[in-house]
Amino acid sequence: xxxxxxxxxxxxxxxxxxxxxxxxxxxxxxxxxxxxxxxxxxxxxxxxxxxxxxxxxxxxxxxxxxxxxxxxxxxxxxxxxxxxxxxxxxxxxxxxxxxxxxxxxxxxxxxxxxxxxxxxxxxxxxxxxxxxxxxxxxxxxxxxxxxxxxxxxxxxxxxxxxxxxxxxxxxxxxxxxxxxxxxxxxxxxxxxxxxxxxxxxxxxxxxxxxxxxxxxxxxxxxxxxxxxxxxxxxxxxxxxxxxxxxxxxxxxxxxxxxxxxxxxxxxxxxxxxxxxxxxxxxxxxxxxxxxxxxxxxxxxxxxxxxxxxxxxxxxxxxxxxxxxxxxxxxxxxxxxxxxxxxxxxxxxxxxxxxxxxxxxxxxxxxxxxxxxxxxxxxxxxxxxxxxxxxxxxxxxxxxxxxxxxxxxxxxxxxxxxxxxxxxxxxxxxxxxxxxxxxxxxxxxxxxxxxxxxxxxxxxxxxxxxxxxxxxxxxxxxxxxxxxxxxxxxxxxxxxxxxxxxxxxxxxxxxxxxxxxxxxxxxxxxxxxxxxxxxxxxxxxxxxxxxxxxxxxxxxxxxxxxxxxxxxxxxxxxxxxxxxxxxxxxxxxxxxxxxxxxxxxxxxxxxxxxxxxxxxxxxxxxxxxxxxx
Numbered sequence: 158x159x160x161x162x163x164x165x166x167x168x169x170x171x172x173x174x175x176x177x178x179x180x181x182x183x184x185x186x187x188x189x190x191x192x193x194x195x196x197x198x199x200x201x202x203x204x205x206x207x208x209x210x211x212x213x214x215x216x217x218x219x220x221x222x223x224x225x226x227x228x229x230x231x232x233x234x235x236x237x238x239x240x241x242x243x244x245x246x247x248x249x250x251x252x253x254x255x256x257x258x259x260x261x262x263x264x265x266x267x268x269x270x271x272x273x274x275x276x277x278x279x280x281x282x283x284x285x286x287x288x289x290x291x292x293x294x295x296x297x298x299x300x301x302x303x304x305x306x307x308x309x310x311x312x313x314x315x316x317x318x319x320x321x322x323x324x325x326x327x328x329x330x331x332x333x334x335x336x337x338x339x340x341x342x343x344x345x346x347x348x349x350x351x352x353x354x355x356x357x358x359x360x361x362x363x364x365x366x367x368x369x370x371x372x373x374x375x376x377x378x379x380x381x382x383x384x385x386x387x388x389x390x391x392x393x394x395x396x397x398x399x400x401x402x403x404x405x406x407x408x409x410x411x412x413x414x415x416x417x418x419x420x421x422x423x424x425x426x427x428x429x430x431x432x433x434x435x436x437x438x439x440x441x442x443x444x445x446x447x448x449x450x451x452x453x454x455x456x457x458x459x460x461x462x463x464x465x466x467x468x469x470x471x472x473x474x475x476x477x478x479x480x481x482x483x484x485x486x487x488x489x490x491x492x493x494x495x496x497x498x499x500x501x502x503x504x505x506x507x508x509x510x511x512x513x514x515x516x517x518x519x520x521x522x523x524x525x526x527x528x529x530x531x532x533x534x535x536x537x538x539x540x541x542x543x544x545x546x547x548x549x550x551x552x553x554x555x556x557x558x559x560x561x562x563x564x565x566x567x568x569x570x571x572x573x574x575x576x577x578x579x580x581x582x583x584x585x586x587x588x589x590x591x592x593x594x595x596x597x598x599x600x601x602x603x604x605x606x607x608x609x610x611x612x613x614x615x616x617x618x619x620x621x622x623x624x625x626x627x628x629x630x631x632x633x634x635x636x637x638x639x640x641x642x643x644x645x646x647x648x649x650x651x652x653x654x655x656x657x658x659x660x661x662x663x664x665x666x667x668x669x670x671x672x673x674x675x676x677x678x679x680x681x682x683x684x685x686x687x688x689x690x691x692x693x694x695x696x697x698x699x700x701x702x703x704x705x706x707x708x709x710x711x712x713x714x715x716x717x718x719x720x721x722x723x724x725x726x727x728x729x730x731x732x733x734x735x736x737x738x739x740x741x742x743x744x745x746x747x748x749x750x751x752x753x754x755x756x757x758x759x760x761x762x763x764x765x766x767x768x769x770x771x772x773x774x775x776x777x778x779x780x781x782x783x784x785x
Contacts, residue, residue, distance in 0.1 A: 164466025167474060167483055170457045171450070178445035182438075183221075183228065185357060189437055190220040193430050197279055212279075219275045223268035223431070227438045230264040234328045235446065237481040238660035241652040246641035251658075252323070262319040265435070269315035272431050273308050284423070289403055290412065300399050302392070302412045303420055306383065309391070310424050311431070313379035317371060318435055327439050329659075330447055332481050334666035334738065335488045337673040337746045353444035360440055368432035372425055450486040456497060457486065465500060465512050472519045481663055487516065488667040491674035495682075501675065502683040513675065517691045520668035524698050527654065527665060527739070531705040534653045535712060634718045644716035651735040653709065662735060666742040669699070673746035677753045692754050693763045696771050699747040703774040706740050748775045 191209070194216035198206045205211050234257050242248040252258060280286045286307065290299045322328075383391075392411045399405060414420060450457045461467040468490075471483030490497045504512035532539045633639045655662045672695050679688040710731055715722050722730050751771060754761075758768050 164463040164470055165461050167458070167467050167471030167479060170461065170467060171471070171479060171482060174450065174452060174457050175446065178448060179228070179232070179442075181353070182441040182445040183225075185354065185441060186224050186228075186434075186438055187217065187221055189434060190224060191217045193434065194220055196430070197276060197427075216275065216279065220272065220434075223272045224434055224438050226264050226268040226271070227435055228442065230261060231328065231439065231442045234260070235330050235442075235478070236328055236659055237330050237332050237478050238655070238663065239329055240326055241648070241655065241657045241660055243648050243652060244642055244644065249641065257328075258323060261322055262316060265315040265319040265322070266312055268435070269311040269431060270308065272427075272434075273311045276427050277304055277307070284419070288399075297406055298403060299412050300396055300403075300405060300409060303414055305392075305395055306414055307420065307424060309383060310375065310379045311428065313382070314372065314375040314428050314432065317375050317378075318432060321371070322439075327443075330443060330478075332447060332485055332663040334663045334742070335485070335492065335670045336666060336742045337670050337749050338492075339745070339749070353441065353448070356444055357437070357441060361437075364436040364440065365429070365433055368436060369425075369429045371432045372428035375428065376421065376424060449489060450482050451489070456490055456494065459497070464497070465504060466507070469512070469515055469519075472516070477659065477661075481661075484664050484667040484671070488670045488674075491671050491678070498674070498678060499682050502679060502685065502688055505685065505687065511687065513688050513691070516675070517672065517688075517695070520672050521694065521698050523661075523664050523668040524702050524743075526656075528698075528702050528705050530653050530656065531709045534709060535705075639718070643718040643720070646713060646715055646719055646722045646730070647733050647735075650710065650713060650733045654706065654733075654736045654739055660735070662739060665739055669742045669746045673749050676750045680753060689754075689757070689761065692750065693758065693761050696747065696750060696754075696758065696763065697767065699743055699750070700767070700771045700774050703740060703743050703747065704770075706736065706743075707777075710736060744775055747771060751775060 286304045290301045458464045458467045474480045
């Protein structure tokens with residue numbers, strides 16, 4: 158390890174790791190595409206129906222392209238943490254018209270179209286899915302409506318899948334929020350965690366059921382929409398486009414869909430398989446991307462010449478996805494890897510500050526940010542002390558001042574006596590106007606009185622309109638249709654505690670876990686004894702954060718429209734899972750720190766009052782804090 162060397166960027170280690178996981182997920186997706194390709198083929202031929210070097214292999218490669226489109230979409234749009242908004246309507250208005258929304262629908266539509274073309278091109282003439290149909294000998298070639306209707310249903314399926322993708326936020330990647338441990342457990346998290354391949358196998362049946370349900374709903378909705386007058390509109394544009402490719406008559410009506418039942422069965426089978434492929438891709442991406450940042454059971458930055466320097470670059474990253482993975486790796490290092498943890502204490506000559514000092518400052522900054530969010534929620538006029546009390550730089554005097562400073566007001570030039578007749582007449586008129594005009598005279602004019610009365614009527618009408626609007630809006634919120642506009646105690650508290658626009662609960666808990674582990678293990682592993690300088694500040698920040706969470710939760714009031722919270726018993730209304738998780742993490746961390754440094758805190762500069770306050774935060778449960 159070379160602390161003085163130029164540390165490589167964190168992405169140089171994260172990106173190859175993600176590529177490896179992407180390749181693993183793609184491999185199992187390719188296997189699923191192979192089974193779908195065998196199903197699409199001619200099952201009468203025992204050998205060529207499944208032999209990879211042949212039609213089955215070509216079809217497998219083509220079917221992987223629709224899956225690859227969704228993979229590209231996921232790579233481009235994934236984010237860490239769930240969306241945090243106050244109401245469902247805010248979520249809808251904030252995310253509906255974004256570029257990512259249209260890109261999601263477009264990618265699924267492109268994927269569905271390519272899948273449909275692969276299926277149609279492989280069908281025989283008996284399925285009647287050709288572009289045109291040969292009529293009688295004396296008739297011209299007819300445009301076939303059956304493949305057009307089948308393509309339409311697949312596009313509707315793509316739109317439905319895109320809506321589900323956006324509604325359930327498939328772009329979300331969950332990174333575990335590690336908590337400080339009281340005792341070392343026998344099995345490590347790596348042994349307990351289920352492998353992605355096993356999770357994919359277990360989820361095949363539920364995914365198949367959901368895919369069949371989505372295909373069924375799409376068939377019903379798509380067929381209804383198609384035959385409710387839109388059939389002829391679609392057909393007209395389709396026919397105009399087709400005339401550029403083949404020789405057709407000037408006008409034509411839809412040729413019909415019989416036999417209809419075989420066409421429906423085709424869509425139900427292939428539509429379900431396509432929906433299953435999409436769900437498989439999304440689940441595989443989530444499982445593999447959210448794996449621990451390890452390479453050969455070691456942190457991914459272990460290959461760097463300056464591992465801790467590269468990790469610090471990741472902790473300081475402006476991209477939330479990179480930063481979240483770096484915090485996760487740091488928490489894992491301080492929890493499992495003894496030798497690597499010792500290097501954090503020992504690197505004292507790093508540029509800017511020692512490694513442990515930089516790590517502590519970065520982690521404490523995340524917890525202080527939590528405290529700032531709560532302070533702003535409790536008092537909207539709150540501003541951090543550092544921002545409000547910035548020292549102004551003193552002026553530098555290079556030469557002695559020999560003249561009075563310039564005035565800030567208007568500079569009035571010297572007057573001059575009028576000379577011509579017009580100038581004298583203008584001067585006389587101006588003097589008369591200045592003498593006989595004043596603001597009081599203008600206010601007493603009739604025009605000003607009428608204007609004042611009009612303003613009063615306008616403000617009164619605005620207040621009445623606002624009252625009527627509030628009344629109707631309250632009735633709407635109370636009705637079943639008002640669910641998107643209802644306030645939610647859980648949403649509001651989660652937004653304040655875990656941050657926005659996406660939850661940062663993993664950053665918070667992993668930062669707390671890191672500080673706790675570094676503090677506890679520093680007693681035996683910090684050879685230079687320097688980390689103890691950070692312990693008092695860690696205790697103070699943890700204590701302040703716990704007290705602020707308790708104060709904020711106690712101040713929360715359940716809105717009358719929050720029917721979900723009001724339906725719960727009164728004692729459980731303020732039990733919010735996300736808030737409880739953050740508070741529990743802080744309490745567990747503070748408890749371990751106090752257990753390790755309790756007898757030394759007084760000699761480290763902490764007062765007896767601060768120590769007692771920290772112990773109260775540990776002993777007081779969330780129920781007692783809310784009741785207080």
